[in-house]
Amino acid sequence: MLQSRLSVERRKEAEKNLKCPICSRKVGEQGYCRLHAEVYEVVIKKYDRWKKATEMSWKEYLREIAKNPLTGEWAREVAQYLIEVEGQKNVKNS
Amino acid sequence: MGKYTLIITEKPDAAKRIASALDVSQKPKKKGDNGVPYYLVTRDKEIVVVPALGHLYTVSAGTEEKNSYPVFSFNWVPRFLAERGAQRIRVWLQVITKLSREADAFVDACDYDMEGSIIGYCILKYACGDKEGVSRRMKYSTLTKEELERSYVESLPHLDFALIEAGRARHEIDWLYGINLSRALTLAAKKWSGKYRTLSTGRVQGPLLKFLVSREKSIRNFVPTPYWQIKAHVKIKGQAYVAEYAKKIIKSRKDAEAILNACKGRGRVKKVDNRQFQQSAPVPFDLGALQVEAYSLFGYGPKNTLNASQRLYLDALISYPRTSSQKLPPAINYQSILKNLNRVQEYRGLTAELLAKPALKPNEGSREDPAHPAIYPTGNLPERLLSKPDRNIWDLIVRRFMAVFGDPAIRQSVKASINVNGHVFYVKGKRTLEQGWQRFYEPYAKSEETLLPPVSEGESVDFKRVIVENKFTRPPSRYNPSSLLQKMEEVGIGTKSTRADTIQTLYERKYVRSERMTVTDLGFEVFEILKSHCRKIVSVEMTKELEDRINGIRQNSEKRQEVVAGAIEILKPVAKKLKQKEREIGERLSSAVERTRLEESVIGACPICKTGKLVIIYSRKTGKRFVGCTNYFEGLCKASFPLPQKGTIIMHRKNCRGCGWPTVQVRTGRRTWALCFNPDCPLKEEKRQRRI
Numbered sequence: 001m002l003q004s005r006l007s008v009e010r011r012k013e014a015e016k017n018l019k020c021p022i023c024s025r026k027v028g029e030q031g032y033c034r035l036h037a038e039v040y041e042v043v044i045k046k047y048d049r050w051k052k053a054t055e056m057s058w059k060e061y062l063r064e065i066a067k068n069p070l071t072g073e074w075a076r077e078v079a080q081y082l083i084e085v086e087g088q089k090n091v092k093n094s
Numbered sequence: 095m096g097k098y099t100l101i102i103t104e105k106p107d108a109a110k111r112i113a114s115a116l117d118v119s120q121k122p123k124k125k126g127d128n129g130v131p132y133y134l135v136t137r138d139k140e141i142v143v144v145p146a147l148g149h150l151y152t153v154s155a156g157t158e159e160k161n162s163y164p165v166f167s168f169n170w171v172p173r174f175l176a177e178r179g180a181q182r183i184r185v186w187l188q189v190i191t192k193l194s195r196e197a198d199a200f201v202d203a204c205d206y207d208m209e210g211s212i213i214g215y216c217i218l219k220y221a222c223g224d225k226e227g228v229s230r231r232m233k234y235s236t237l238t239k240e241e242l243e244r245s246y247v248e249s250l251p252h253l254d255f256a257l258i259e260a261g262r263a264r265h266e267i268d269w270l271y272g273i274n275l276s277r278a279l280t281l282a283a284k285k286w287s288g289k290y291r292t293l294s295t296g297r298v299q300g301p302l303l304k305f306l307v308s309r310e311k312s313i314r315n316f317v318p319t320p321y322w323q324i325k326a327h328v329k330i331k332g333q334a335y336v337a338e339y340a341k342k343i344i345k346s347r348k349d350a351e352a353i354l355n356a357c358k359g360r361g362r363v364k365k366v367d368n369r370q371f372q373q374s375a376p377v378p379f380d381l382g383a384l385q386v387e388a389y390s391l392f393g394y395g396p397k398n399t400l401n402a403s404q405r406l407y408l409d410a411l412i413s414y415p416r417t418s419s420q421k422l423p424p425a426i427n428y429q430s431i432l433k434n435l436n437r438v439q440e441y442r443g444l445t446a447e448l449l450a451k452p453a454l455k456p457n458e459g460s461r462e463d464p465a466h467p468a469i470y471p472t473g474n475l476p477e478r479l480l481s482k483p484d485r486n487i488w489d490l491i492v493r494r495f496m497a498v499f500g501d502p503a504i505r506q507s508v509k510a511s512i513n514v515n516g517h518v519f520y521v522k523g524k525r526t527l528e529q530g531w532q533r534f535y536e537p538y539a540k541s542e543e544t545l546l547p548p549v550s551e552g553e554s555v556d557f558k559r560v561i562v563e564n565k566f567t568r569p570p571s572r573y574n575p576s577s578l579l580q581k582m583e584e585v586g587i588g589t590k591s592t593r594a595d596t597i598q599t600l601y602e603r604k605y606v607r608s609e610r611m612t613v614t615d616l617g618f619e620v621f622e623i624l625k626s627h628c629r630k631i632v633s634v635e636m637t638k639e640l641e642d643r644i645n646g647i648r649q650n651s652e653k654r655q656e657v658v659a660g661a662i663e664i665l666k667p668v669a670k671k672l673k674q675k676e677r678e679i680g681e682r683l684s685s686a687v688e689r690t691r692l693e694e695s696v697i698g699a700c701p702i703c704k705t706g707k708l709v710i711i712y713s714r715k716t717g718k719r720f721v722g723c724t725n726y727f728e729g730l731c732k733a734s735f736p737l738p739q740k741g742t743i744i745m746h747r748k749n750c751r752g753c754g755w756p757t758v759q760v761r762t763g764r765r766t767w768a769l770c771f772n773p774d775c776p777l778k779e780e781k782r783q784r785r786i
Contacts, residue, residue, distance in 0.1 A: 039315045046317040053320050053346045065317055070566050072316035 022077045039074045059086060098140040100197035102217050104204040106131055107408040108237065109145035112203055115242035116141060130189040144193055146204070150183050151216035152176050153269040163277040164669035166662050168269060170216060187221050194222035200229035202253055206465045207416055208261035209591055215258045229253055236472045237410040260648035267640060267661045271297040274665055275631065278672040279620065279683060286680030291687055293620065294603055297640065298588045298596050300624055300632040303605060305581055307621045309573055310613040318566035322350035326357065326519055327559040330547050337512060337519035350562045353517060357560045361514030363553045372502040375531035377420045377459030378468035379494055381590045382583045389576030391538055392486050396579045396594040402487040410474050412491050416591045417466040420459025422498065426467060428454045434473030435492060444534050448499050456498040470495050493535050500531025508546045512555050521547045572610040587637045604690055615693060619686030623679050628668040697721060697745060698756025703731035708756055710743060721771060735771040752777030
């Protein structure tokens with residue numbers, strides 16, 4: 001509960017201030033700062049490899065990389081953020 | 095005292111050694127003037143040996159204001175005029191000047207390298223009154239009596255001016271880069287935040303930060319990819335072995351499972367590949383190789399290894415360590431060194447074996463240094479009890495010296511290919527047949543020894559169990575001071591004497607932290623600013639080009655004035671651009687400084703709210719320290735934990751193995767322990783139970 005409340009507040013705040021929703025840097029492409037935008041691309045691109053290797057869904061993939069200790073700090077932040085966003089979308093749809 | 099020869103050395107220890115070596119009775123008279131030691135030597139002619147204290151002169155701004163940039167005019171001045179806390183140099187120079195008045199001959203006996211040459215040159219020119227043109231030069235690689243005497247008797251008729259010019263150019267260019275870029279960063283941050291914080295970059299520091307940032311980005315952006323590996327437990331002649339599947343990486347789970355299902359029952363040996371190969375002896379140590387080896391064997395950082403080697407050199411136990419040579423010329427007299435080392439019991443058997451060889455020929459590397467050979471032991475034995483690091487480094491150098499004369503080691507490898515239902519597995523083994531040089535390099539020589547499979551072609555192999563392992567690709571490993579030093583050598587930036595210091599500066603500026611070098615937010619921001627406003631400054635190519643031009647001065651193909659003027663031309667537009675963007679740069683740097691400060695006090699993720707971070711906070715009311723969550727100020731988390739008020743708190747960024755909560759290390763006196771904040775930690779409960 002607390003976590004989802006935090007993420008909603010964080011996003012609202014970030015959108016208002018034109019700041020990256022993950023860190024507080026200036027927002028650039030795709031609604032992220034330059035550093036997180038770069039990682040976002042990597043996360044998207046790597047999904048193809050995971051899908052071929054494991055036939056995982058997008059959500060499962062995000063969960064896997066978020067908990068994998070080898071995942072880089074920024075990549076994990078993006079994965080966790082995407083999980084939160086997906087979760088909120090589901091809540092809205094239901 | 096009548097007229098005498100004045101010998102100038104780089105350090106007091108070297109002065110003592112040189113004076114003892116040149117004195118007829120080996121007992122020179124030690125004198126002192128205002129705390130500055132010097133030695134009176136009796137020989138065919140009277141000699142005074144006076145030491146410097148490393149660099150006594152430095153480059154400093156001409157007439158410009160102290161806190162402004164760009165600065166392009168400079169002078170060489172005594173260090174006490176340019177640096178706070180260098181007041182001792184004033185007296186030192188006065189004494190040298192006084193001693194030079196009665197001297198009728200001058201000898202520069204500073205270390206024969208770029209730095210030593212500049213030290214001697216500046217003293218002769220400025221403190222002794224333009225004596226650089228009439229001075230002779232001693233050239234030696236060890237501080238042993240024999241070599242020092244020879245280098246005095248056969249001293250070079252003049253200083254090595256090409257080396258001096260190259261050194262001056264390097265100092266002047268580095269100073270120009272450092273002063274302009276560092277002032278630009280520091281002043282921008284100060285103007286924005288009102289707070290002073292030294293921020294620096296330089297000709298070598300910039301590209302170095304580039305390597306680190308690029309590696310850090312690949313680590314932080316890393317998304318692991320799954321792959322599978324297949325291994326089989328097999329039995330050959332009753333003995334168990336592990337066989338590896340021929341294809342090392344299987345990219346999909348489905349394929350891995352299909353292979354697993356197919357590999358059952360018995361296999362047959364298809365081919366046995368039996369090979370013998372030689373491993374040549376290692377090459378002698380240059381400074382970089384010694385620093386890398388000492389790091390991997392003892393965990394000593396490059397700077398510590400350099401300091402230990404410097405002490406050993408001043409004790410005349412090893413040759414000059416700041417060398418890039420991998421050659422050992424016969425002139426150093428291998429036999430005499432080995433005979434002297436024979437007096438040490440641990441080396442006795444080994445040296446005797448080498449001395450019994452019909453000829454001693456070292457296995458040399460390709461790198462050369464015009465001034466010095468590779469690092470080698472002089473054969474002298476320690477006169478004092480060596481500290482553990484000094485002893486380890488000396489032993490390493492001695493054993494490496496012996497190993498380079500050893501015969502190649504002979505190794506055998508066996509690789510058997512086993513076919514099971516159309517799938518191929520390998521069983522491998524390796525062993526040493528003849529140790530060769532490895533015996534001389536024990537315990538530092540390591541080679542993999544695995545049992546050889548006793549198989550022949552066509553033999554049947556029992557597949558007991560086949561295992562599929564799910565693995566993930568790994569991120570690139572972080573640089574450590576030793577691997578970063580290797581990288582600097584590989585790309586040819588910095589010098590052997592300054593590389594370790596440049597790495598240290600990155601830590602001092604808080605651009606990186608911890609042994610496995612992690613770039614801080616500040617490090618990222620400094621690099622990003624330099625990259626966006628002056629890309630050339632962080633370019634390795636440009637740094638290397640300047641290095642090549644400086645080396646050109648040494649070979650008389652370039653002129654110092656032209657190389658320095660070229661560097662100024664590069665810097666002018668950069669300084670202008672940094673000035674124009676001062677406000678933006680100041681804002682970015684100030685916020686990065688703040689983030690880094692916060693990052694430093696972060697213990698780990700808050701285990702209560704999961705989104706905040708636990709940090710150390712000092713109470714305004716009581717001044718006491720405690721741990722709190724960053725979300726407290728937003729009213730989202732009230733997590734707080736007490737901390738011991740005495741002792742040092744170290745962020746070791748490790749989680750508790752009992753409950754996974756972040757921990758800190760507390761150090762009081764000699765006692766250090768890990769502190770977990772979780773009051774319900776199962777480990778604490780266990781301890782309580784044990785006490786009961």
